Amino acid sequence: MSALIEFGIALLTAIVLIPFAIFLALVYKGIDRKLAARLQSRVGPPIRQPFRDVSKFMMKETVTPDDAVPWIFHSMPLIALVGSLILLLYIPLGPFQPIMGEYGDLILVIYLLAIPSLAMSVGGFSSGSPVATIGAQREMVLLMSYEFPLAVIALSLAWIMYSDFPASNAFAMAMYIQHPVWDGVGTLGIFGLILLLSSFLVIIPSELSKLPFDIPEAETELGGGVFVEYSGRDMGMFYLSDAVKGFVMASLLIALFIPYNISPWIAHTFGVSFPVINGIAIGALVIDFIFYLFKVFLVMFFSITFVRVAMARLKINMASYIYLVPVTIVSFIGMLLVYLDTTGVMA
Numbered sequence: 001m002s003a004l005i006e007f008g009i010a011l012l013t014a015i016v017l018i019p020f021a022i023f024l025a026l027v028y029k030g031i032d033r034k035l036a037a038r039l040q041s042r043v044g045p046p047i048r049q050p051f052r053d054v055s056k057f058m059m060k061e062t063v064t065p066d067d068a069v070p071w072i073f074h075s076m077p078l079i080a081l082v083g084s085l086i087l088l089l090y091i092p093l094g095p096f097q098p099i100m101g102e103y104g105d106l107i108l109v110i111y112l113l114a115i116p117s118l119a120m121s122v123g124g125f126s127s128g129s130p131v132a133t134i135g136a137q138r139e140m141v142l143l144m145s146y147e148f149p150l151a152v153i154a155l156s157l158a159w160i161m162y163s164d165f166p167a168s169n170a171f172a173m174a175m176y177i178q179h180p181v182w183d184g185v186g187t188l189g190i191f192g193l194i195l196l197l198s199s200f201l202v203i204i205p206s207e208l209s210k211l212p213f214d215i216p217e218a219e220t221e222l223g224g225g226v227f228v229e230y231s232g233r234d235m236g237m238f239y240l241s242d243a244v245k246g247f248v249m250a251s252l253l254i255a256l257f258i259p260y261n262i263s264p265w266i267a268h269t270f271g272v273s274f275p276v277i278n279g280i281a282i283g284a285l286v287i288d289f290i291f292y293l294f295k296v297f298l299v300m301f302f303s304i305t306f307v308r309v310a311m312a313r314l315k316i317n318m319a320s321y322i323y324l325v326p327v328t329i330v331s332f333i334g335m336l337l338v339y340l341d342t343t344g345v346m347a
Contacts, residue, residue: 013099014089021088022240025247026050028296032246032305039309050243057236065229067128076123077230077237083115084244091248092177092255094292095263095285105171106154109252110147113207116241117143120209120216123238124226135225138316139209139216145323146206152331153196153203156338157256160184163342177259185341192337197257199331204249204303206323208242211308215316250299258295261288 030047037044064070090104090112098104117139124136154171161170164184168175181193206213217225224230227238263284266272275283314322 010099017088017093017099018085021085021093021247022244024293025240025243026054028247028250028300029243031297032300035301035305036309039306050239054236054239057231057239058233060232062232062234063229065127065129068229069126069128072126073123073229074234076119076126077234077241080116080119080123080241081237081244083112083119084241084248087112087248088244090173091251092173092259093251093289094254095261095288097177098173102172102174104173105169106158106173106256107171109173110150110154113150113245113248114143114147116245117207119241120226120238123230124216127229129229131224131228132226135216135218135228138218139226141316141320142206142209142213142215142323145320146203146327149199149323149327149331150203152328152335153200156192156196156331156335157181159335160189160338160342173255176256180259181257185338187341189338189341192334192341193257195330195334195337197253199327199334200253200257201299201303202327203323204253204299205307206319207249208246208304210304212311212314213319214308214313215319218313246300246304247296250296250303253299253303254292254295262291263287 027047027050029050030045033049034044034047062074064073087109089100090098090109092098121136121139121143124132124139127133157176158170160181161168161175161179161184164179165175182190185193205211209216215225217227227235230238261284263281266287267284275281
C-alpha cells in the first residue's frame with residue numbers, strides 16, 4: 001500500500017510539475033530572444049512571444065508531405081516532446097529532489113537527452129524531402145560528435161562520487177545535490193572540474209541546435225532543415241521540446257556543477273530563522289528556488305544567448321571537429337586531473 005501511495009504522490013507531482021516547467025521553459029525562451037535582440041540593438045519580440053508561437057502552431061493545419069511516411073513523420077514530434085518532458089522527472093530542480101530519482105541516474109539522463117535529437121533526425125528522414133534529409137544527416141553527425149565528451153564528463157563526475165562514497169550509486173542525481181563535486185576534490189581536481197564545466201558549456205548549444213551549432217536547421221541554407229516539412233501541431237510540439245530541453249540542460253548543469261543553495265548563507269550571515277511547517281522550511285525552499293531560477297538564467301544567457309549573438313554558424317565539419325578533438329581533449333585533461341587528485345598520485 002505504501003508503494004502505491006508513493007506512486008500516487010509521484011504521479012500528482014509530475015502532473016503539477018510538467019505544466020509549470022513548460023511555462024518556465026517558454027518564459028526563458030522569451031527572455032533569450034529578447035536579450036539576443038537587445039544585444040544586436042534591436043527591439044525584439046515581447047517575452048510572451050513563445051506562448052503566442054505555440055498557440056499559432058496548434059491552431060494551424062498540420063500538413064503531410066506526399067513523399068512522407070505518415071505514421072513516422074507525425075509520431076516523431078510527440079516522441080521528442082515526451083522525451084524532453086520525461087527528463088524533468090529525473091533531474092533535480094533547484095532545492096527539490098528528482099521525482100523519479102531512485103529509478104534513474106546520470107546514465108539514463110544522457111540516454112534521454114539523445115531522444116529529441118534522434119526524433120528530429122528520424123522525422124527529417126521520414127519526410128521524403130532532400131533538404132530535410134540533409135538536415136537530419138547533420139543532426140546525426142552532431143549527436144555522434146558531442147556525445148563522447150559528454151560521456152567523459154559524466155564518468156569524471158561519477159569517479160569523484162565513487163572516490164568519496166564507494167558504497168553509494170555514483171551516478172545517482174541526488175548525490176550531486178547532497179554532495180557537490182567541488183567539495184570532493186583538491187586544488188588539482190578543481191582545475192579539472194573547471195575544464196569539465198567549460199566542455200559542458202560548449203556542448204549545451206549543440207544539444208539545442210543553437211548558433212553556432214544550428215547546422216541541422218540552417219534557415220539561410222536549408223530553409224529550416226529537419227523542420228522544413230513540418231507545420232501545425234507537429235511543429236508546435238518540436239517548438240515545445242526545444243524550449244523544455246533548453247530548461248533541462250541548464251538545470252542539469254546546475255545540478256552537476258553548482259547545486260548550492262543560498263538560504264544557508266542568508267541564515268548564517270543575517271541570522272535569519274526560517275519557519276518550519278510539517279518539517280519543511282517553506283521560506284528557505286522559496287528563496288532557494290528563486291536562486292535556482294536565477295542560476296538557470298545565467299547558464300542560458302552565457303551558454304546560449306551570448307554565444308549565438310557573438311558567433312556565426314559553423315560548417316558541419318568544423319562543428320564535428322570541435323567536439324571530437326578540442327572539446328574531447330579538454331574533457332580528458334579534466335578527467336585526468338580529477339583522477340590524479342582523487343587518487344593522490346600528485347600528493
